[in-house]
Amino acid sequence: MRPLVAVIIPTFSQTIEQRICLGLSEAFQHTEIEVLFAPVGYISAPEAWQESDLQCHKDIVDLKPSLVVFYTGGLTYLTNIETILRILDVYKGIPSIHMGQKIDQQPAVLIDNYQGMRDLIHAVLLKKPQPKIAFLSGPFSNTESQLRQQALFDECNTHGVDPTSIDILEGDFTSLHAKHTFSEYWKAQTEKPNIIVCANDLMAKGVLDAFRLLGINCPDDCWVTGFDDFEYAQYMTPGLSTVLYPAHELGLKAGRLAIEMLEGKRPQDILLKTRPKLRGSTGHVSSNQKHMRERLVDLWQFIQERDLTSRKFSIVQQIHATDRVEDILPNIQSDLDAIAIDEMFIFKRPSHNANDFVVFEKHPDLTFGEKDLSKHYWVFCPLVTQHLNYGYTLTRCNKHAVELVEFFSPQISEIQHRHFMQSKNDQLRTQNELSERMASLGRLVAGVAHEVNTPVGSGKLAASSLLDDIRQISSKLHNNTMTRSEFDRFLIEMEEHASLIFNSLDRAAELISNFKLVSVDQSVEETRQLALGEYITLIIGSLKHEFKHTKITITTDLDASIETITFPGIVAQLLTNVLLNAKQHGFAMGQDEGTIHVSLKKAPEGFKLSITDNGKGVNEDALENMFEPFYTTARAQGGSGLGMYIVYNIANQKLNWDIHIKNQPKKGFAIAFTPKKDSFA
Numbered sequence: 001m002r003p004l005v006a007v008i009i010p011t012f013s014q015t016i017e018q019r020i021c022l023g024l025s026e027a028f029q030h031t032e033i034e035v036l037f038a039p040v041g042y043i044s045a046p047e048a049w050q051e052s053d054l055q056c057h058k059d060i061v062d063l064k065p066s067l068v069v070f071y072t073g074g075l076t077y078l079t080n081i082e083t084i085l086r087i088l089d090v091y092k093g094i095p096s097i098h099m100g101q102k103i104d105q106q107p108a109v110l111i112d113n114y115q116g117m118r119d120l121i122h123a124v125l126l127k128k129p130q131p132k133i134a135f136l137s138g139p140f141s142n143t144e145s146q147l148r149q150q151a152l153f154d155e156c157n158t159h160g161v162d163p164t165s166i167d168i169l170e171g172d173f174t175s176l177h178a179k180h181t182f183s184e185y186w187k188a189q190t191e192k193p194n195i196i197v198c199a200n201d202l203m204a205k206g207v208l209d210a211f212r213l214l215g216i217n218c219p220d221d222c223w224v225t226g227f228d229d230f231e232y233a234q235y236m237t238p239g240l241s242t243v244l245y246p247a248h249e250l251g252l253k254a255g256r257l258a259i260e261m262l263e264g265k266r267p268q269d270i271l272l273k274t275r276p277k278l279r280g281s282t283g284h285v286s287s288n289q290k291h292m293r294e295r296l297v298d299l300w301q302f303i304q305e306r307d308l309t310s311r312k313f314s315i316v317q318q319i320h321a322t323d324r325v326e327d328i329l330p331n332i333q334s335d336l337d338a339i340a341i342d343e344m345f346i347f348k349r350p351s352h353n354a355n356d357f358v359v360f361e362k363h364p365d366l367t368f369g370e371k372d373l374s375k376h377y378w379v380f381c382p383l384v385t386q387h388l389n390y391g392y393t394l395t396r397c398n399k400h401a402v403e404l405v406e407f408f409s410p411q412i413s414e415i416q417h418r419h420f421m422q423s424k425n426d427q428l429r430t431q432n433e434l435s436e437r438m439a440s441l442g443r444l445v446a447g448v449a450h451e452v453n454t455p456v457g458s459g460k461l462a463a464s465s466l467l468d469d470i471r472q473i474s475s476k477l478h479n480n481t482m483t484r485s486e487f488d489r490f491l492i493e494m495e496e497h498a499s500l501i502f503n504s505l506d507r508a509a510e511l512i513s514n515f516k517l518v519s520v521d522q523s524v525e526e527t528r529q530l531a532l533g534e535y536i537t538l539i540i541g542s543l544k545h546e547f548k549h550t551k552i553t554i555t556t557d558l559d560a561s562i563e564t565i566t567f568p569g570i571v572a573q574l575l576t577n578v579l580l581n582a583k584q585h586g587f588a589m590g591q592d593e594g595t596i597h598v599s600l601k602k603a604p605e606g607f608k609l610s611i612t613d614n615g616k617g618v619n620e621d622a623l624e625n626m627f628e629p630f631y632t633t634a635r636a637q638g639g640s641g642l643g644m645y646i647v648y649n650i651a652n653q654k655l656n657w658d659i660h661i662k663n664q665p666k667k668g669f670a671i672a673f674t675p676k677k678d679s680f681a
Contacts, residue, residue: 003066010042019247027255057090073100116243116274117151125159134167134193145199178206201226238280319411341397383413390416459504466497533558551593558600586615605674612670
């Protein structure tokens with residue numbers, strides 16, 4: 001099997017990584033080695049780092065690389081050694097090489113961040129006899145930035161410049177942050193610096209961008225230096241004095257070390273030298289500068305287009321990761337600024353008042369015609385998706401960014417459309433649920449009227465007959481015409497009437513009690529921790545009298561370890577209704593012989609409570625209408641049709657349990673309950 005070398009880099013979008021990978025490819029091109037380049041992103045700062053960040057590295061390990069090459073210097077610029085060690089632990093047991101930073105005893109190809117910077121500062125100080133220096137560092141925890149800063153301090157000491165007089169500004173190695181940081185610093189200084197030393201070229205570019213905004217002339221007013229010698233450094237105006245970072249050589253040497261390790265050798269660390277590149281930003285004019293002028297515009301435009309493309313991908317990614325339109329502009333603000341989009345407004349339907357738009361600026365200026373149109377345009381883009389208009393964007397931007405603004409607007413409208421469709425679906429679902437509840441309520445009201453009317457009517461008729469009998473017997477008593485036999489017959493009829501009235505009222509009271517259970521009053525009882533298996537055993541025990549004179553056997557298989565937080569009384573009502581329903585309908589009021597099995601087992605949802613019988617089962621009509629109020633197949637035996645309706649309501653509304661049914665006509669019936677995902681404790 002051909003050996004596989006995994007190369008772990010933060011990104012392909014930066015020139016330094018591109019040059020490193022090119023060097024690695026050249027080292028392996030005439031070998032049997034397979035190379036896997038993995039741009040895994042920059043390692044997050046310690047406070048933002050999460051264990052989930054390890055997943056991509058675990059996936060790389062699953063590919064079984066023979067050796068791993070890390071561009072550690074680039075990966076770790078935001079983080080500390082502890083974080084990188086946690087990541088490297090994933091690759092434990094796999095040989096590795098590190099570029100740009102030494103980790104423990106593992107082989108490394110290192111860059112001399114110290115001497116190259118010191119040589120640069122030496123050349124600058126020779127030409128600037130009275131320097132006032134500001135140093136724009138990388139993150140203070142970054143090792144490379146620390147070495148470059150130390151080189152600056154040591155060379156200043158050599159030239160008699162007090163290092164404590166140097167102003168230190170913390171940057172993050174990016175041009176946008178450097179632009180803002182330096183602008184604020186410059187405005188606040190009474191004694192302006194005349195040399196700005198930057199820890200890398202990106203920040204030097206940001207400083208030169210700030211120069212143009214602040215009206216500072218380089219090199220006449222102030223000098224700027226960088227570090228890395230990125231591809232645009234020599235083509236800037238003026239050209240940037242910097243230190244050559246040998247990225248291509250770094251990759252080439254790391255590749256050769258990898259080959260040696262795969263051959264079983266133990267390679268030594270390599271330290272690559274850096275050297276200064278002096279250009280116009282420090283008053284040094286190269287001999288071939290005039291010959292570069294013709295290429296300058298084209299190359300600079302190419303670089304700008306590449307940066308814009310990179311920003312476009314970044315913005316689109318952030319837009320699609322945003323759930324609310326209100327969050328889009330704050331999330332992409334830095335990218336908008338970087339591509340010369342000065343102001344952007346999103347107007348949403350239905351009206352265009354101040355509450356309907358999200359602004360990029362704190363105080364929007366919508367006064368058209370007062371901007372310099374030679375540099376900026378106002379751009380209107382409708383937010384339209386599938387012929388639905390969700391508003392529009394208004395943007396003031398550099399003319400080179402117009403195409404990007406047009407590109408972003410459909411992305412924004414897609415988010416609006418997604419929210420609209422979600423809102424519409426939610427509304428339709430709510431309307432359907434409301435319609436179902438109203439229909440159910442209508443059936444319930446009709447059922448209440450019908451069911452209660454029967455015993456009340458019977459009681460009313462009995463009471464009316466009783467009153468007639470009382471009037472007749474009272475008249476005969478008054479006239480002294482009542483016989484003994486008439487009085488005895490009156491007593492018998494009065495007892496019958498009273499019994500009928502009592503039974504009617506008792507039936508009405510029972511129905512009303514059931515109706516109260518249907519409503520599932522939330523104030524009936526508080527929840528508590530419940531050993532469910534033990535509690536089910538108690539419920540079944542309390543129902544022994546209901547099954548005492550039947551041929552039905554109740555068996556159980558209950559997991560005693562299952563506990564949940566629930567309403568005990570409601571659980572008792574649910575199980576009682578199911579068991580009595582099985583007795584009445586599955587076994588003909590207990591006259592048939594059979595078994596009801598109650599099971600409680602652990603399940604992915606938490607637990608599963610099952611009640612299974614081997615009775616006669618349920619026909620299709622009964623199965624379809626089982627949970628409808630007042631539907632019953634045993635009305636002649638006194639069934640109200642509320643038993644399973646109550647079960648359905650308290651399971652869904654009170655206990656938050658799902659119901660599962662399995663039916664085999666003439667062979668049995670099973671009903672099971674599982675907690676919904678958000679209810680199991």
